[in-house]
Amino acid sequence: MAQKRSRYQSSKVVSKSPSDHGNVRPFEACHLGWGNNDILAVKSPSTSLEGGPKPVKKARKKRQTEVVASTVTTDESPAAVSLEERDDSELQPRNQLAREILANLNKFPHCILLTRVGQFYxxxxxxxxxxxxxxxxKLTTRKWDGQRIHMCGFPLMHLDKHMKALIQHHKRFVAMCEEFPKFVAGARYFERRVVRVITPGTLIDESFLNPYENNYLLAVHGDADVIDANGVGSLDQKKIGLAWIDISTGDFLSKLSSLDTLRDDLVRINPREIVLDHRLQGLPSxxxxTILEEEDSFVSYAHLPTTKEPPLGEDHPNAGHEATASDDITEQTDDNNSTAPTISYTPQEENAFNLVTAYLHGNLLENMPTLNLPNREGNDGRMRIDAHTIKALEIRESMKEGGVKGSLLSTVKRTVTSSGSRLLGRWLCSPSTSLHEINARQTLVAFFHARPHFYIEDAGRIVQKFLLGKGGPNDLMALGNTIKAWGSVRQLVEDERRFEMQEVPHLSSQDWASIDALMSRLSELSSVQQRVDLAFRKEIDDSESDSEGANDEELVEPGGAKIRTAWKFGHDKWLINPAFxxxxxTLHENLKNYLWQREQKELELQRRFNAPSLTLRTSPAYGMHVHLAKKREQGELNKAEAFISIAESGTTKCYFNQExxxxxxxxxxxxxALEIAERDACELLRNEVNEHAPQLRRNARIVDELDVTLGFAQLAKEMNFVRPEIRDDHSYYVENGRHPTVELGLLTSGRVFTPNTTQMTPESRLHIITGPNMAGKSTLLRQTxxxxxxxxxxxxxxxxxxxxGLVDQLFSRVGAKDDLFHGRSTFMVEMMETAEILRKATPRSLVIMDEVGRGTTVKDGLAIAFATIHHLLTVNRCRALFATHFHELADMLGYTGQQENPAGSGVFKDVTFFHSDVQDIGDDRFAYSYRLKAGINRDSHSLKVAQLAGLPAKCLTIxxxxxxxxxxxxxSTRQEESMVHSEFWTTT
Incomplete structure (x- = not known):
């Protein structure tokens, strides 16, 4: 396989860092702009502004010296030495770059160190x-202090690709060592320092960061007895503090958990990285x-910050300072709610967000933002969905597809912003149990459902970029457009209200109460938008744009390198409005004047020397020079004393001219100076954005809610959904309910979903469902x-x-599979899930269970199924759907066989029986009847399913x-038995 080409396959490479090889300065460069489209203007040391030109050979010699100094060899080189093989005298190499790299490797031994050298890492x-x-x-070697050492690298443009491989695929920490040019006494050198350690949970603005999912970093911390314990026992109820943050958006939350509920919280939060107290690192059992290992979590460790153990390196500005929550976490402020009650945190939660703050300190380094106190997530007010149920119901991702496609999230997602999609995912995994909150959301959905003409940048992540010291002009412009869109939403709502009142004067204002409440929380930020608009609004006459040099010819430098003119100073170069x-x-006027002088000077020289091809140029090799493209026009210029020839190639020639x-x-x-002024202007705008960060974030959250509710309204319109009535009781009545994901799949193939009605009351709170395989029992359970x-x-x-009626917890026992890695059979997994349901379900809970008791003998399975139903009915007293193929359960539960009253008797009078069936349609063909009927179906029709699956005819006969x-x-007759045995032995 051919090796990939890279910079390091060449035996001679020009270094991008003069400080690495003495003070060799082939040219001095300056960027004339801001952003990714910088234009490089150069001043060549081969031309002196005061003393005229330097000999070309000397400049060439200097460049050759640099090439020799940066020679890199490939595989033919002698074996490279390791750090351990270096002598003590060599631990402090003479080369500045080598010293910096060794120092950083010692400071960050747990990280892969990537060092920026020019345009390469x-x-x-x-x-x-x-x-x-x-x-x-490509792996190669280079020579430092007389010895060869290993090295490799890649271009700057490939950083995101390789970072994704290192962090997401290989789960490695990466320390980013950047270079910063410094000028001392007119000489330029580079300072290098590690500015950030990138881990899976501390992504900020990397291109591979999924915009539709939160990238949470979760800290888990408990009491001393939880940390120091080495066994389970009574620890299940011990309290554990959780604190999780998405550093890319600033979302920061905390809650109190326990070992018993930790697994459920992990699956719901879905963190990309988990931080534990360092004391747990030596306790693998x-x-x-154990829980984190079973959930295949990526785990890191950190010290709780103390004065004795600072979380930062000694060279960091905050080194030696005790980093506590009060240092980097401020209280949340809300201009519209200054009297909001103070949040009370448990000691476990405080330890957790101190731990996560210390971890961020040690990794974000110079990018460490000031955090708000976390929003506390209580155990009340949210439906608890256990870990297995989130996976089994495919709420966030499909078990079959392994991604979002086919999940509930993908089915109901109609959001138009990435932040709205993230909020939708959180809502689906943690539904509300507050009647007020549910009704408020439903009212918004109904409002937009009745007004389809309302349909409208990820502001949260943009604001967080600025708080982290990142973000550029494009982010500022995107934020300005976002604020403008917020104003448009507010205006659209006001216009709609006015039009409705004009058309229907007697219209009740109650319809508008919910949207009015939401709009009242939007902060007025037009001043920020106006400042951004002023900075980036272009009001420049096209005639001022300078397009010179666009079609300039190339000049071949002595040695064969091609030189392009780097002379473009058009006004499209600058991003900030001159009027800002x-x-x-002043600087724009000066530049415009100098460019006009250049243009006049060029025209003057063309007329004076009768040389229409004469241009005034600049290049890295020759600095400011006069360029002639045609040989026949060079005669007059060769005679002029003010023009000194410095380069010639073919028909082109370059001259030095002091003026x-x-x-x-x-x-x-x-x-x-313009570049610096633009950067200062952008920094000023960034600071203004940071001052308004709380209001911007609050507005972003409000618009996210609008996005989600608008999406719900669009979904209801498309899929014919209805508004449910939510009550504070234990009822459940759904008329002709449908499974949203299955229905969408059938519609795409031109088929129709068969709906079913489910009604659970205090007198009929547990349903036993029987019927054939493939007849929709599991679909009914999941859709409920x-x-x-x-x-x-x-x-x-x-x-x-x-x-x-409000559901406080949702449990499922469907679709289990074995866990051989942890030594658990399928039956064991099912029993563990069943045990958790029977321990935790309350009268407000909703439970769905499918084929409990399978995987063992018929009698043992039947006994377990019966005992489970008995416990759900008499102890948990919850709403439950129980699908089974144990038809004997009907007799054990007192089923009388009456179609008008398909219920149990005695202690099981609250059990109701339903079934699905198949219909024979002739010619040995059948069709499933997915509509549930009252009663019991004692025939599972499994042979029909086997026939449908393609079992051989001989096998089906037996x-x-x-x-x-x-x-x-x-x-059975002896003839039948004889036939069976005969057929069996014949086939074997």
């Missing part, structure tokens, strides 16, 4: 071997470690649970009508005869 010593293997890039500040206005050098220097200096989830998130539901024999029992 490079890795050295033993880490280079590992990095080259992980990223499948600790119950917290007096300084910018042009002075003018060109002023242009470069003014352009540099999903309708409850949608209803309590505030959405409309797929039904003709629905009345649902199965049919055997089933007939088993059904008749002792009544």
């Amino acid at each position: 490079e890795s050295y010593f033993e880490q280079a071997v590992e990095v080259a293997a992980l990223l499948d890039i 600790h119950p917290v470690r 500040s007096e300084e910018l206005t 042009w050098s002075h003018l060109g220097a002023r242009i470069v200096e003014t352009a540099q 649970a999903l309708i409850a989830i949608l209803a309590q998130t505030g959405s409309f539901v797929p039904a003709d009508s629905a009345t649902i 199965a049919s005869a055997t089933l007939d024999c088993l059904k008749h029992g002792e009544k």
